[in-house]
Each structure stands twice: as structure tokens, then as C-alpha cells.
Amino acid sequence: MKRAILVLETGDVFEGISIGKDGTTVGEVVFNTAMSGYQEILTDPSYKGQIVNMTYTQIGNYGLNDEDNESDRPFVEGFVVKEASVIHSNFRAKETLNEYLKRHSIVGIAEIDTRKLTKLLRVKGSLRGGITTEDNIDSLKKAVENFEIVNRDLVQFVSTKEPYEFNDGLFRFGFENRKIKKVLSSKRVVVLDFGVKRNILRYLIEVGFDVVVLPAYSTYNDVASFNPDAVFLSNGPGDPRGIDSKWIEEYRKIITNYPSFGICFGHQIIARAFGVDVYKMKFGHHGGNHPVKEIESDNIFVTAQNHNYAADEKSLLEKGFKITYKNLNDGSVEGMMHKELPVMSVQFHPEASPGPHDAEGIFENFATMVKENC
Numbered sequence: 001m002k003r004a005i006l007v008l009e010t011g012d013v014f015e016g017i018s019i020g021k022d023g024t025t026v027g028e029v030v031f032n033t034a035m036s037g038y039q040e041i042l043t044d045p046s047y048k049g050q051i052v053n054m055t056y057t058q059i060g061n062y063g064l065n066d067e068d069n070e071s072d073r074p075f076v077e078g079f080v081v082k083e084a085s086v087i088h089s090n091f092r093a094k095e096t097l098n099e100y101l102k103r104h105s106i107v108g109i110a111e112i113d114t115r116k117l118t119k120l121l122r123v124k125g126s127l128r129g130g131i132t133t134e135d136n137i138d139s140l141k142k143a144v145e146n147f148e149i150v151n152r153d154l155v156q157f158v159s160t161k162e163p164y165e166f167n168d169g170l171f172r173f174g175f176e177n178r179k180i181k182k183v184l185s186s187k188r189v190v191v192l193d194f195g196v197k198r199n200i201l202r203y204l205i206e207v208g209f210d211v212v213v214l215p216a217y218s219t220y221n222d223v224a225s226f227n228p229d230a231v232f233l234s235n236g237p238g239d240p241r242g243i244d245s246k247w248i249e250e251y252r253k254i255i256t257n258y259p260s261f262g263i264c265f266g267h268q269i270i271a272r273a274f275g276v277d278v279y280k281m282k283f284g285h286h287g288g289n290h291p292v293k294e295i296e297s298d299n300i301f302v303t304a305q306n307h308n309y310a311a312d313e314k315s316l317l318e319k320g321f322k323i324t325y326k327n328l329n330d331g332s333v334e335g336m337m338h339k340e341l342p343v344m345s346v347q348f349h350p351e352a353s354p355g356p357h358d359a360e361g362i363f364e365n366f367a368t369m370v371k372e373n374c
């Protein structure tokens with residue numbers, strides 16, 4: 001077993017064993033509390049730039065398969081677990097966690113006190129950090145110091161280069177009776193791909209959209225040339241404040257001309273497009289157990305989440321939005337809707353993957369909003 005170390009910008013050092021590729025990696029260290037769904041987490045493009053520390057103590061016990069990918073490959077910058085299961089048992093499994101990480105050149109560390117690391121991140125907030133299998137701890141510390149995620153545009157590394165159509169519905173194994181309402185037919189949604197997760201696209205198909213995915217850096221004219229009935233702004237990595245204001249201006253034009261829906265990064269981009277302040281949270285929300293209240297109905301949804309930034313409540317009220325969802329743990333804004341325009345967004349992930357399906361009806365809400373507005 002090869003030794004690996006994790007170093008934080010605070011100087012804290014954790015010694016464990018290497019999983020995945022030998023070598024060095026740096027990123028922003030965040031913790032995720034989901035008890036399953038590590039494959040969806042690894043392949044969520046929103047994790048570009050981040051090293052993910054899983055709080056659940058055994059990861060890898062059902063292996064990795066061909067169906068549960070949220071994108072073409074893992075995007076995490078590094079992976080931290082307590083125990084990386086050496087065996088797996090699942091009829092769909094194709095490989096072990098270690099084999100998968102190696103095949104995709106992801107550097108990881110196991111057998112560290114992930115609980116201690118999580119407590120540290122809760123007290124100090126998300127921290128920059130690095131993992132290495134080399135002996136040179138000083139050069140790792142330097143690399144960690146030089147790493148920056150704030151105000152950086154990471155979308156450029158994950159967005160599609162070319163437009164494409166998406167046609168798959170939800171994967172229904174175990175959910176054969178699941179009913180998603182097909183609200184629409186023959187309506188086209190253009191997706192601005194900031195790092196989109198596939199399950200979002202699958203839900204858009206289920207509620208009746210034809211789905212066309214465009215690169216993040218698309219102008220109003222690019223979008224208009226596809227003649228859409230609606231626009232969707234996807235999840236994505238990094239700091240939404242890092243996106244150049246010339247693009248924000250284009251998005252503003254797009255959003256004010258088409259019924260629009262944003263999830264997570266997309267929600268933050270809608271906020272920015274209307275001049276709403278976006279701020280960095282202390283350690284964010286990453287997991288599958290975040291309670292959110294729907295203001296209108298008083299219903300509570302347990303939701304999947306993965307974000308470090310949030311829209312400012314006071315600012316969004318001033319810019320013509322109302323709050324539609326709130327986080328019950330910390331009171332942060334979890335969703336908003338424009339008071340005059342058909343523009344809605346949520347900070348959490350109604351598509352789950354991984355996580356509970358409580359909020360999947362929000363895709364139907366979007367489709368209904370589109371139906372009423374075109």
C-alpha cells in the first residue's frame with residue numbers, strides 16, 4: 001500500500017494511503033454527506049476544481065457501472081474517503097472505485113480521519129488543499145498556496161464545444177411505476193451548458209421538451225437561431241462571479257426574451273444577470289439531506305445539493321424577484337422567481353443524482369410555466 005498525504009492551506013496534514021493515480025493534485029476541499037451516489041458525485045462537472053471528502057465511511061461497495069455517469073468522465077480534482085471498499089457487489093458493477101479512479105487519472109486518499117477533516121472544514125470553511133503520493137510536502141504546500149478558485153471561470157473546462165441534441169429519458173430501473181407528467185409536446189428548450197448533469201436533461205425530456213444543448217458561451221443570436229420555446233441554465237463549477245460581464249449581458253438578453261429556468265450555477269447566473277449579489281458561503285451545501293421549504297405551500301423537500309455560492313436575499317428582493325424556497329438549516333435562499341417575467345430558478349438539485357426525488361415536480365412546474373407563456 002502506498003502512502004499519500006493531504007495538506008490543507010491551514011498547514012494541517014493528514015496521512016493515509018493512496019487510491020487512484022499516483023501523483024499530486026490541488027483544489028478546494030469540500031465535504032459531501034451523501035451516503036450513496038459516489039459515481040454521480042465523481043462525474044458531476046460542478047466539482048471541477050474541488051477535492052471531495054466523503055463523510056460516509058465506506059465508499060465503493062457497489063462498484064461503478066455504465067449507467068450512473070452524470071457526464072463523460074469524473075471531474076473531481078481529488079477524492080477523499082475513510083475506507084475505499086476493496087470488493088464490490090452489484091449486478092451492474094463493472095469495476096472497483098480504485099480501478100475507476102486509476103483509469104481516469106484521479107488522485108485520491110483513503111484511511112484518513114474524514115470526520116476530523118469535516119469538522120475542520122465546518123469550523124474554518126472550505127479550504128484549499130492538495131493530495132500527493134510524493135515525499136515533497138513543501139512543494140505541495142506551495143502549490144496549494146498558489147491555487148485559486150475565487151473569481152475564476154471554470155466553465156470553460158467543462159462546457160460542450162459543439163451544440164448537440166439529447167434524447168434519453170430517465171433510467172427507470174427500480175422505478176418502473178414512476179410517473180412524471182408529460183406537460184408539453186413539440187416545445188424546444190435550449191440548454192446553456194455550464195457543466196450540465198445528464199439527469200437534468202433526462203427530466204427535461206420526461207416533461208416533454210425537445211432538448212438542444214449549447215456551449216455556455218453562446219450569444220443571444222446563437223440561442224435565437226435554434227428558435228427555442230424556453231431556455232435552461234445548467235449547474236456548473238467554480239465561482240459564478242468569475243464569468244465575464246460581457247457574457248452576463250448576453251444571458252440577460254436571453255433570459256428576458258425566453259421563459260427561463262436555472263439550477264444551481266444557472267440560478268446564480270440568473271441572479272447575476274439581474275444585478276443580484278452572489279456571495280461565497282462558508283462551507284456550502286454538499287449532500288443528499290438538505291431540507292428546503294417551498295414558501296407558497298409550506299411543503300418541505302429533502303434535497304440534493306452541491307454549491308458553495310448563493311444569491312443574496314435582500315439584493316434579489318430589490319431586483320424584482322420573490323423567494324420561492326428557503327433552506328431550513330441556515331435560512332439561505334434556495335429558489336426564486338421573477339415577479340413579472342417567466343423566470344424561475346432553484347439553488348438545489350431537483351434532478352437528485354444522487355439524492356431524494358422530493359423536488360422532481362419542479363421540472364413539471366417549469367414545463368407548465370412554458371406552456372402558459374408561449
Ligand SMILES: NC(=O)CC[C@H](N)C(=O)O
Pocket residue numbers: 046234235236237238239240263264265266306307308309310
Ligand atoms: N452545482 C452547481 O451548479 C454549483 C454552482 C457553483 N459552482 C457553486 O459552487 O455554488
